[in-house]
Amino acid sequence: MEKENPYLNVYLGSLKKPWADYCASIGKKPGAALKEAIERQLESANALTEPKTYQQTKPIPDKEPKVRFEILLTPSEKAALTKRAEVERCSQRRWVIDAIRAGLTNEAQFGMSEIEALGESNYQLLAIGRNLNQIARKLNEGDPDPIQTELIKGLRAIIDRHTHVVSTAIRASLERWDLE
Template structure:
């Protein structure tokens, strides 16, 4: 077996790792799948062949249901029917969100917003300590702005998690 290497920036590596995790595939397995897809290779060997096989479940569906499942998997950002089906089962078993890459990105954006809110709170605290005369006006405006941003953030995260948990009940 041959080895291929490449250099990635820190951001590229982070994005690649998160993409692979969201797709429920190892980094090497995902790279192999992409190479096979681009090159038209029909080889079905994977990184998992080196490991003991996991348990397998077979589900038989009517052709219409199979097409619908295929469409749902693609709509929701899964690379394969298998990864989508795995997410359905895990969500049902653990009653916890199983996030797609898009949802992980939304949560990442949400965390950036929280970081910005924290920086704003530090600025407000600093201003209140420096500007005793202007304190009431600065405090009211800043707190109202932060409260609005926190509420927007809370609504975004709630919507994302609610959508994820209700995904499987449709």
């Protein structure tokens, strides 16, 4: 298979001198400036075809002022929103915010039933982790089988990582965050 040539040859004709003068005035080589222009053009084209996915950064303090935004819904949309918010045991405002955040971040925004299930999952996993610690302690007191001890420590590490991920997901869903 033939190797692709990374170079581009462009005939500028009478544009070469003005382009070289412009590049000199901004302190760039003509090739570097052209490459930047192409990159910006491609970024702009991608911005039109692929919407930006935002990421949650730092939590916003509750005291930070919010910006008012109003939407108008049809009666059927409002009724559906009311019903969905009731089913998910949250306010209509919270449901709309979660829907917007899910669309912007491509990350799940949990309703109260999911948060309760995740909280229960973490509670059970932490209890299992405590039991594993007790077993490991007993093994360490006697003549432990090193394979069993390492296996238990490995399980404990997996449980700790899982509970951290779940706790972070719950917190991200409940708290307001800056988006970038």
